[in-house]
Amino acid sequence: MTALAIETAARDKAVADNDGTDGADGPKDAEGAEPPAGAGRPGITITADGTYGARLAGTGDALFPERWTLDGPEPYAVPLPLDxxxxxxxxxxxxxDGRVLICRxxxxxHTLSLLYPTGPATGEVALGAVTAEELTLLPPSPDGIRAYALAPGERSSCIWLVAGGAGGPEHIADVTGHCSGGAxxxxxxxxxxxxxxxxxGGPVKTVAVDLARGGEVTxxxxxTEDSDDRLLLADADSGLLLVRSNAPCPxxxxxxxxxxxxxxxxxxxRSLRLPDALVTPFAVQPGQVLMPESCAVxxxxxxxxxxxxxxxxxxxRTLHHMASPRGWLTGSGTWSRDGVLQLPCATGSMPCQVVRTQAPPLAVPSAETYPPGSATEPAQPEAAGGEPCEGSVSPVVCRPVPLQQAPLTGRDARG
Known part of the structure; x- marks a missing residue:
């Protein structure tokens, strides 16, 4: 069943009962440790076009893959249990195509198989295995056909094509250094x-890997030279990038x-700096070509x-706090082009539903809010208290150079 809800609750009323289990860790104190890039694994993984989702369902030791169909008039889930x-x-x-890749x-x-429903049973096609200490499936490929995985190492990380190739798992590229994330x-x-x-060693920097050129890295x-700079989310339509960095305040x-x-x-x-809370983007409104500033996140x-x-x-300059719908599969969801946020939810009585929430209307900036000559944010990065960080640097300029050569670099932009 599909529910329609418009939520505009304030932050102190925003925490609702949540029956969904996503296995994600809550926010952690980053002091003295490497800051987390996100809040853990989302409750369900959704294809780039929003048609299918997949998750591990069940409780305790009785876990099984489950496929969600999301592009029809009503969402529905198909369990894919094995022996x-x-x-x-x-x-x-x-x-x-509706199949689900599983990595065990x-x-x-790490063995890889494709699962699909066959009447009352579950079909399985074994794809092969990858020998590695760690293997992480990367986000669904935009084409929806291929699937990739990352095997990070201390001195080198491997990218594997694990589904959609000519045969079994195929080694695509080696990237020098320890890699994580993926967008x-x-x-x-x-x-x-x-x-x-x-x-x-040294700081973390985001690089672009061209898989069509044998893993060419740029x-x-x-x-800044010494800052940890991570890419959390990228939108291909608008070019909007969501990043996490300690450049403004080491x-x-x-x-x-x-x-x-x-x-x-x-x-x-400043609106994205919340004391004692971790803020992680998980979806950007598509279709906003050449309009990154108006994208809802x-x-x-x-x-x-x-x-x-x-x-x-x-x-x-406002962060709208909204109540989580009951049973939200935390950290997952998609946007429609017209600004409707679609959130997959599962409860005991409604094991498969999508709650649709309309984004708050775009506020029209006033002359008081944006003084003449100002940008959308102050020119100097500021600390959480609103004062400039001691030793802070000017914001980074993203050079408009060809992506294959040097897609996005950072330098001081004085004045």
């Missing part, structure tokens, strides 16, 4: 962004935004009281 339950660390990823760990090997920069599944730390995000990770190939600076809005907010929703646009 024995799945381990909690198993990973699932939906493909655009067996000692130092697609285009609509074809050619350009992949990864967060990389060099083998000799710098993508470098705000020792404190801040959420910011920029535009791929733009000469405008990367901004770190859905945010997962994790605090001591639980998790709730946020909606924000670069054009605004």
């Amino acid at each position: 024995q339950p799945e381990e909690p660390e198993a990973q699932v990823l939906p493909l655009a 760990r067996v000692a130092e090997r 697609w920069l285009d609509r074809t599944g050619r350009l992949l962004a990864l967060d990389r730390r060099q083998p000799d 710098p993508l995000l470098q705000i 020792g404190q990770d801040l959420l910011g935004w920029g535009v791929l190939g733009s000469a405008r600076p990367v901004r770190f809005p 859905a945010l997962r907010i994790d605090g001591a009281a639980g998790s709730w929703l946020g909606v924000w646009r670069p054009d605004e």
Whole structure:
């Protein structure tokens, strides 16, 4: 059943009962440790076109893959159990043809199979295995046909094509350094962004990997020489990038935004800085070509009281706090082009539903809110208290150079 809801609750009323289980960790104190890039695995993985989703359903030791169909008039779920339950660390990823890729760990090997419904039973096609200490499925490819995985290492990380190739798992590229994250920069599944730390240590920087050129690597995000700069989310239509960096305030990770190939600076809005809460973007409104500032961004907010929703646009200085619908599969959802946020939910009485929430209307900036000559945010990055950070640097300029050569670099932009 599909529910329609419009939520505009304030933050102190925004935490609702949540029956969904996503296995994600809550916010952690980053002091003295490497800051987290996000809030953990989302409750369900959704294809890039929003047609299918896949998750591990069940409770306790009785876990099984489940496929959701999301593009029809009513969403519905199909369980895909096999002869024995799945381990909690198993990973699932939906493909655009309705099959579900599953990755299981067996000692130092990661076996891969495609699952699909066959009447009352579940069909399985074994694809092969990858031998690696760690293997992580990357976000669904934009083409919906292929699936990739990352095997990170201290000195080198491997990218594997694990589904959609000519045969079994195929080694695509080696990237020097320890890589994590993963975001697609285009609509074809050619350009992949990864967060990389060099083998000799140093800060984390985001690089772009061209899979059509044998894994050719180019710098993508470098705000300052010593800052940790991670790409959290990218929208191919508008070029909007959501980043997390400690460049404005060393020792404190801040959420910011920029535009791929733009000469405008990367901004770190004060509205996205919440004390004792971790803010993580999970969906960007599509179809906003050449209008990144008006894109609605859905945010997962994790605090001591639980998790709730946020909606924000670069054009605004306001973060809209919204109540999570009951049973929200935390950290997952998609936008429609007209600004409707679609949130998958599962409860005991409604095991498969989508709650649709209309984004708050775009506020029209006033002369008082935006003084003449000002940008959408102050020119100097500011600390959470509103004062400039001691030793802070000017925002980064994103050089508009060809993506294949140097997609996005950062330098001081004085004055």
